[in-house]
Amino acid sequence: MTEYGRGPGTEPWHPEDPLYGDAGWGEQAAHAGQQYPYGGQPQHPQYDGWSQDQQPHYGGQQYPQYDGQGQHFDPQQTGQHPHPQQHQGGWDATGTHGHVPYAADPGDPYGQHPVAYGAEQPDLYGTEDAYPPPQPPGHRDPEPDPEPGWDPRGDDEHPTPPGDDDGTEEPAERRGKGRKPVKSKKGRTGCALMVVVLVFGGGLGGVAYFGYQFYKNRFAPAPDYAGSGNGETVTVEIPKGAVGADIGRKLKEAGVVQSVDAFVSAQLANPRGKSLQDGVYTLQKHMSAASAVELMLSPKSRNNLIIAEGTRNAAVYALIDKRLKLANGTTQKVAAKDYKSLGLPAWALNHPGLKDPLEGFLFPSSYPVGKDQKPKDVLKAMVGRANEKYTALGLDKKASAVGLESPWELLTAASLVQAEGKTHDDFRKMAEVIYNRLKPDNTETNRLLQFDSTYNYLKGASNIHISETEINANRNPYNTYTNKGLPPGPIGNPGDEALNAALSPTHEGWMYFVATDGMNKTEFARTNAEFEKLKEKFNASSGN
Numbered sequence: 001m002t003e004y005g006r007g008p009g010t011e012p013w014h015p016e017d018p019l020y021g022d023a024g025w026g027e028q029a030a031h032a033g034q035q036y037p038y039g040g041q042p043q044h045p046q047y048d049g050w051s052q053d054q055q056p057h058y059g060g061q062q063y064p065q066y067d068g069q070g071q072h073f074d075p076q077q078t079g080q081h082p083h084p085q086q087h088q089g090g091w092d093a094t095g096t097h098g099h100v101p102y103a104a105d106p107g108d109p110y111g112q113h114p115v116a117y118g119a120e121q122p123d124l125y126g127t128e129d130a131y132p133p134p135q136p137p138g139h140r141d142p143e144p145d146p147e148p149g150w151d152p153r154g155d156d157e158h159p160t161p162p163g164d165d166d167g168t169e170e171p172a173e174r175r176g177k178g179r180k181p182v183k184s185k186k187g188r189t190g191c192a193l194m195v196v197v198l199v200f201g202g203g204l205g206g207v208a209y210f211g212y213q214f215y216k217n218r219f220a221p222a223p224d225y226a227g228s229g230n231g232e233t234v235t236v237e238i239p240k241g242a243v244g245a246d247i248g249r250k251l252k253e254a255g256v257v258q259s260v261d262a263f264v265s266a267q268l269a270n271p272r273g274k275s276l277q278d279g280v281y282t283l284q285k286h287m288s289a290a291s292a293v294e295l296m297l298s299p300k301s302r303n304n305l306i307i308a309e310g311t312r313n314a315a316v317y318a319l320i321d322k323r324l325k326l327a328n329g330t331t332q333k334v335a336a337k338d339y340k341s342l343g344l345p346a347w348a349l350n351h352p353g354l355k356d357p358l359e360g361f362l363f364p365s366s367y368p369v370g371k372d373q374k375p376k377d378v379l380k381a382m383v384g385r386a387n388e389k390y391t392a393l394g395l396d397k398k399a400s401a402v403g404l405e406s407p408w409e410l411l412t413a414a415s416l417v418q419a420e421g422k423t424h425d426d427f428r429k430m431a432e433v434i435y436n437r438l439k440p441d442n443t444e445t446n447r448l449l450q451f452d453s454t455y456n457y458l459k460g461a462s463n464i465h466i467s468e469t470e471i472n473a474n475r476n477p478y479n480t481y482t483n484k485g486l487p488p489g490p491i492g493n494p495g496d497e498a499l500n501a502a503l504s505p506t507h508e509g510w511m512y513f514v515a516t517d518g519m520n521k522t523e524f525a526r527t528n529a530e531f532e533k534l535k536e537k538f539n540a541s542s543g544n
Contacts, residue, residue, distance in 0.1 A: 230284060234256060236254045237281075251292060305319055310495065343387060344358075411494070414498050416487075420513070422520045454480045516538050
């Protein structure tokens with residue numbers, strides 16, 4: 001049988017012999033891990049149809065061949081082919097071979113095209129006509145100038161052969177060590193790399209910037225001033241209904257705090273922060289948010305007109321005149337003239353015998369009163385605040401639950417609770433005393449309230465030492481010693497606690513009370529006998 005790859009026969013490649021040459025599969029399999037001369041590049045195998053003298057030619061030339069010691073030989077002269085076992089490394093069991101490591105023909109810089117398989121080409125090596133002429137071992141052909149922009153490192157079809165710069169085979173003891181870097185021939189690749197670096201660097205810079213912004217917005221503390229201000233005072237008016245962020249915006253606009261978020265955080269951190277109210281505040285610029293909240297919680301910062309619980313209307317009018325720098329009595333005259341246009345509910349109108357139809361509707365609170373406001377505007381704001389409170393409490397629906405006929409009577413009773421109670425603990429008991437004395441079956445006082453506070457309101461005084469002769473001689477409807485039932489209307493402006501007490505009295509049978517210390521301590525009794533003992537205690541403490 002003709003041995004595959006040995007002659008000009010045309011027998012097909014045998015499927016059990018993937019590599020053919022002088023030896024069979026067993027010998028060729030031993031090539032793994034060995035090196036080929038010329039930097040480990042394999043020589044071309046001989047395929048069917050190629051004779052020993054008909055190797056494939058590329059670019060019109062035939063590659064020189066060397067033996068295992070790197071000595072050139074001509075197979076036509078020797079009649080031998082280098083045995084595959086003499087080549088170290090590079091052979092793959094699949095029959096794949098490396099690319100040609102030789103320099104390209106200057107006339108074809110993009111690589112030569114191989115001629116058709118089986119075509120014969122003259123072997124010029126070893127003759128004077130050889131091009132390039134044969135060179136002794138160790139000589140390296142000069143490299144042709146590549147086209148501009150061409151980089152041999154980036155061309156997969158022209159890999160740079162490994163080895164030393166002189167083109168000779170690398171000694172075995174140096175194999176595997178570092179090689180000298182191949183320098184770029186032109187600057188275009190460097191420019192391209194620079195562009196990539198700049199673009200990549202710019203991208204990283206953008207990512208870093210937006211990452212910082214995200215961190216600052218999500219996790220970093222809100223911008224905030226340090227200290228309690230720069231000494232420059234500023235007046236800030238906080239409107240009604242304003243809450244944390246709304247207040248913060250007003251303060252930032254005035255230059256008090258640096259950011260809304262810092263103020264909101266400081267308000268939430270302060271245990272009393274939720275009690276901030278609308279009003280006019282005197283603050284400083286460039287305050288830390290925490291110091292701004294603390295100062296706003298202090299009465300020292302308030303420019304508001306503050307109406308205390310139980311204050312009578314006459315005192316409120318005087319406060320408004322003073323704030324607006326008006327003549328005494330100006331606001332009272334406006335109230336008497338325009339009370340029907342200030343927003344009173346229908347159930348508060350047309351009550352006869354009233355000393356002041358607005359009494360009980362100037363709700364105790366804090367009001368921003370600027371120097372440019374008019375008395376009517378201030379009064380209207382107070383009446384509006386009272387309407388909101390009374391509607392929220394449901395005065396118009398709950399009077400019958402405590403034995404009264406109307407919300408007007410309920411408001412009047414709440415004003416009495418506010419005036420007679422000395423402490424907040426007294427309020428619910430005081431409300432029960434009122435309701436018990438108003439009952440038709442009351443035989444202890446025969447539906448007489450007998451409150452000094454109503455008589456004092458009539459007189460515009462606050463006297464707790466009133467003689468029986470004086471009281472019994474006065475028949476005015478506000479005198480509850482001589483008139484049964486409630487007075488014509490409220491005798492002051494009750495606050496939240498007095499209103500709630502009037503809606504929810506105790507049920508313990510209280511009928512009497514005495515301020516036994518004459519000032520702050522109120523004691524209660526169920527029977528007249530107990531009441532007499534409390535009176536003796538009062539007389540002893542007051543020197544009567």
